Amino acid sequence: MTATCAHLADGEPPTARTPDGCEECLANGGYWLHLRLCLTCGHVGCCDSSPGKHATVHFSRTGHPVIQSFQPGEDWRWCYIDEQPV
Helix, strand or coil: CCCCCCCCCCCCCCCCCCCCCCHHHHHHCCCCCCEEEECCCCCEEECCCCCCCHHHHHHHHHCCCEEEECCCCCCCEEECCCCEEC
């Protein structure tokens, strides 16, 4: 069940900074399985099943709390702070 999250900002998601893939993987030649969009700044990072886990690394470095799936046809969101879907 999805709960209300105080960390979820209102409005449209930001524009993806690297719409072609994970920002760090594109820069260092890595690869990803699934992509996540930071709803604070538009960072695109790879999921925790990917070798780099760059979406979680981004949260650890910035504290930006909510990501959204950046996979076609998916729109679910996750809050790292509350550790729950939003």
